[in-house]
Amino acid sequence: MEQKIIVNMKNITMSFSGNKVLDNVNFDLRRGEVHSIMGANGAGKSTLIKILNGIYNTPFGEIEIDGKKVNIKTPSDAEKYGLAFVHQELNVCNDMTVAENMYIGNWIRDKYGLYDKKATSEKAKELLNIMGVSIDPDVPVRRLRTAEKQIIEILKTLTREAKVVILDEPTSSLNEAEKENFFGILERMKKKGVSIIFISHFLEDVFRLSDRVTVLKDGLNNGVFYRGHYTKDDLVVAMMGKKIANEVSDTLTISEDAPVILELQNFTSEKKFSNVSIKIHKGDIVGVCGLLGAGKTELAKAIFGIDDYDSGKLFLYGEEIKKPRPDLMIKKKVALLTEERKLEGFIPLMSIKENTTLSIMKTLANKLGIIYKSEQERFANNISEQMTIKMSSINQSVISLSGGNQQKVVIAKCLASEPKLFLLDEPTRGVDVYAKSEIYKILRDFAEKGTTIIIFSSELEELLANCSKIIVLKKGQVVDEVSAKNLTKNSLLSMIG
Amino acid sequence: MQQKINRLKSIFGEDIMRLAIILAFLIVMPIASPYFLNIKNMMNILQNISLQGITAIGMTIVIITGGIDISTGGVCAFTAWIAASLMKSGTNWMLACVCAILIAMVCGSINAFSIGIMKIPPMIATLAMMNMTRGLQTVISRGTTLTGLPESFQFIGQGLLFGIIPLPAIIIVVFYLSASWFMSRTILGRNIYAVGGNPEAARVAGIRNTRVIFFAYILCSVLACIAGLIFVSRTNSAPATLGNNLEMRAIMAAVIGGTSVTFGGKGKIMGTFLGVIIVGLITNALDLLGVSAYYQQFIQGVLVLSVVILEAIRTMRVARQH
Numbered sequence: 162m163e164q165k166i167i168v169n170m171k172n173i174t175m176s177f178s179g180n181k182v183l184d185n186v187n188f189d190l191r192r193g194e195v196h197s198i199m200g201a202n203g204a205g206k207s208t209l210i211k212i213l214n215g216i217y218n219t220p221f222g223e224i225e226i227d228g229k230k231v232n233i234k235t236p237s238d239a240e241k242y243g244l245a246f247v248h249q250e251l252n253v254c255n256d257m258t259v260a261e262n263m264y265i266g267n268w269i270r271d272k273y274g275l276y277d278k279k280a281t282s283e284k285a286k287e288l289l290n291i292m293g294v295s296i297d298p299d300v301p302v303r304r305l306r307t308a309e310k311q312i313i314e315i316l317k318t319l320t321r322e323a324k325v326v327i328l329d330e331p332t333s334s335l336n337e338a339e340k341e342n343f344f345g346i347l348e349r350m351k352k353k354g355v356s357i358i359f360i361s362h363f364l365e366d367v368f369r370l371s372d373r374v375t376v377l378k379d380g381l382n383n384g385v386f387y388r389g390h391y392t393k394d395d396l397v398v399a400m401m402g403k404k405i406a407n408e409v410s411d412t413l414t415i416s417e418d419a420p421v422i423l424e425l426q427n428f429t430s431e432k433k434f435s436n437v438s439i440k441i442h443k444g445d446i447v448g449v450c451g452l453l454g455a456g457k458t459e460l461a462k463a464i465f466g467i468d469d470y471d472s473g474k475l476f477l478y479g480e481e482i483k484k485p486r487p488d489l490m491i492k493k494k495v496a497l498l499t500e501e502r503k504l505e506g507f508i509p510l511m512s513i514k515e516n517t518t519l520s521i522m523k524t525l526a527n528k529l530g531i532i533y534k535s536e537q538e539r540f541a542n543n544i545s546e547q548m549t550i551k552m553s554s555i556n557q558s559v560i561s562l563s564g565g566n567q568q569k570v571v572i573a574k575c576l577a578s579e580p581k582l583f584l585l586d587e588p589t590r591g592v593d594v595y596a597k598s599e600i601y602k603i604l605r606d607f608a609e610k611g612t613t614i615i616i617f618s619s620e621l622e623e624l625l626a627n628c629s630k631i632i633v634l635k636k637g638q639v640v641d642e643v644s645a646k647n648l649t650k651n652s653l654l655s656m657i658g
Numbered sequence: 659m660q661q662k663i664n665r666l667k668s669i670f671g672e673d674i675m676r677l678a679i680i681l682a683f684l685i686v687m688p689i690a691s692p693y694f695l696n697i698k699n700m701m702n703i704l705q706n707i708s709l710q711g712i713t714a715i716g717m718t719i720v721i722i723t724g725g726i727d728i729s730t731g732g733v734c735a736f737t738a739w740i741a742a743s744l745m746k747s748g749t750n751w752m753l754a755c756v757c758a759i760l761i762a763m764v765c766g767s768i769n770a771f772s773i774g775i776m777k778i779p780p781m782i783a784t785l786a787m788m789n790m791t792r793g794l795q796t797v798i799s800r801g802t803t804l805t806g807l808p809e810s811f812q813f814i815g816q817g818l819l820f821g822i823i824p825l826p827a828i829i830i831v832v833f834y835l836s837a838s839w840f841m842s843r844t845i846l847g848r849n850i851y852a853v854g855g856n857p858e859a860a861r862v863a864g865i866r867n868t869r870v871i872f873f874a875y876i877l878c879s880v881l882a883c884i885a886g887l888i889f890v891s892r893t894n895s896a897p898a899t900l901g902n903n904l905e906m907r908a909i910m911a912a913v914i915g916g917t918s919v920t921f922g923g924k925g926k927i928m929g930t931f932l933g934v935i936i937v938g939l940i941t942n943a944l945d946l947l948g949v950s951a952y953y954q955q956f957i958q959g960v961l962v963l964s965v966v967i968l969e970a971i972r973t974m975r976v977a978r979q980h
Contacts, residue, residue: 508859
């Protein structure tokens with residue numbers, strides 16, 4: 162039986178300063194359905210959702226909810242119609258309890274109209290049980306892991322009796338085990354009759370979860386796919402208009418005689434990682450994989466000198482580094498791409514020009530520290546072109562770029578210093594499939610020119626496709642070091658789990 | 659031509675509102691008071707704004723790093739008083755000024771140490787410094803005013819170039835031009851923006867944030883001290899009330915000038931200059947119109963609030979367009 166249509170967006174058209182971002186897009190959502198929206202960066206996904214949320218208003222097109230035409234002018238209108246949005250960035254109050262976060266702004270009152278702490282906690286517990294989540298409702302949210310915080314955000318929508326939940330990239334910070342748990346929760350929500358709009362770059366997750374997938378391309382609806390009637394390749398073709406070759410870099414073989422670039426001996430930082438001993442050879446692309454909390458980020462940050470470590474030795478090009486520090490490591494031609502792009506990657510108000518040249522300013526200035534402007538511009542233009550950053554000019558501020566292009570700017574910033582050792586922590590999170598393949602290509606080019614690359618990632622496909630060997634971290638310890646050749650995703654999964 | 663317009667836009671685009679306010683004064687005030695456009699009055703304005711004007715440069719830089727320094731009034735008063743009393747006791751005036759600047763550097767370093775190394779919130783750290791300097795100044799001055807300083811020292815504040823342009827006016831213009839150039843064209847200047855815009859990203863890019871913080875707070879204290887010395891020289895007196903409310907006036911100028919107190923990394927030295935001029939023009943206009951000092955303070959408050967609200971509306975509009 163076809164379920165009733167809850168949300169129906171008809172002929173939505175939207176332009177920004179003359180550019181059509183959405184062109185006659187139709188989108189509908191049925192009761193108890195998971196309907197995914199996919200598309201490359203800039204395809205119009207977020208614009209469509211922002212129109213539904215009331216952040217953007219457009220006179221072109223209609224929105225119907227439960228068959229009635231509505232006018233959503235502000236986010237509070239959207240809430241009134243039972244639409245709940247869970248954004249990629251988490252909006253939790255860290256020092257309030259789990260229960261309080263779930264009922265925030267929607268407080269349960271006692272008979273005197275005062276806040277009823279006990280009832281809130283009980284109701285929260287009930288909901289957590291129904292959804293099969295084992296989180297104590299009375300602990301402060303600060304103590305939860307990111308994945309758990311995300312679950313709390315989603316459950317928050319249920320306390321508001323939302324009919325439609327819109328999830329923006331909800332799985333990007335989840336590891337495989339957490340994903341399972343998360344999908345289970347979504348299944349239970351569906352059974353309760355909640356409809357879900359799922360926006361994601363992750364083909365696997367979309368494929369697995371969706372009843373229907375709408376693919377946007379350049380502001381046009383480029384196809385609707387029904388469960389069981391399409392393949393992942395169909396989605397990629399619809400998104401990109403071309404097939405992305407799944408290149409496997411089986412040509413990358415590094416002989417054991419190549420000079421050792423980085424060596425760690427019993428590298429230990431209490432509660433983060435312990436006794437990590439690895440050797441990385443010149444020109445290699447090595448993957449470090451593990452679940453969230455396995456110590457990947459912590460290890461990367463300790464090598465680069467952002468965080469301290471307790472004991473162990475670090476050798477760079479055979480020379481021992483006693484106390485690494487970011488500015489020293491950059492001088493020694495090491496670069497780090499950090500995991501949190503927005504928090505640690507770039508200076509939002511500064512231009513592409515300034516961000517890409519941030520760590521090499523000394524080479525673009527005279528002894529007194531006065532910057533040679535034209536050289537800075539030439540350099541920024543060159544590297545932006547090399548990195549295929551889509552921009553109006555190098556003076557555009559980085560915050561106005563799409564996620565994939567922001568990431569390219571951050572990578573450009575790292576590569577600007579011509580690193581001999583390049584550490585990347587989750588390099589393609591929140592980046593669309595096409596930009597991903599471009600980033601991989603750039604990394605491989607640099608590896609061929611002799612840059613040694615270490616990718617810290619929880620995306621197994623990424624590691625399998627790009628690395629020559631993979632170091633497996635589990636609870637802060639190296640449990641295995643395997644050649645990526647002939648390794649399958651499942652065997653790798655069993656190692657990290 | 660188009661290129662020129664674009665260039666002008668990039669320089670003044672964000673300052674349209676401030677320039678419009680200044681223009682409005684220049685058009686309306688001469689009608690209200692014939693004395694207003696007199697060159698002497700203009701010079702007078704520039705001279706009068708030198709105290710908060712020079713302090714506001716340092717304040718703007720500190721605010722761009724994402725901090726704030728409310729000890730500037732105290733540092734200004736304390737160091738200028740020491741310089742004045744050294745001069746009174748017969749010390750060479752240049753030596754006395756160097757002493758004052760060195761003490762200001764110590765104050766700035768203590769601020770930077772608390773903020774950059776001990777990670778104490780700037781408001782708290784500099785509040786403590788404000789109390790310490792104000793307290794010490796009260797102890798050594800015992801509420802008295804020092805006058806009768808060396809003539810050669812008085813020349814800094816009272817001297818005239820070409821018999822018409824007061825030296826403080828020249829000093830303030832030179833200071834603003836060099837600070838503006840410094841912030842936009844040198845590595846250290848850009849690092850200040852980077853550290854304020856995103857401290858973590860700056861650190862990862864190899865910038866040593868602590869050094870930048872030290873530089874900003876020391877510079878801020880030194881500029882407050884220099885501003886105080888010029889004031890003392892101009893008035894030939896170091897009153898116990900020297901620098902009262904100075905930090906607030908400097909913050910006000912920076913905010914009217916478009917510097918963001920909410921998050922670091924946003925602000926321009928020349929914006930602050932316009933802010934200082936606007937405050938100076940208003941004070942002068944109200945003086946000429948014979949408005950009482952109590953109303954003046956109220957009107958300044960109204961001005962800050964309206965500028966900040968207008969700015970917020972503009973930001974929201976820009977955000978909506980994106």
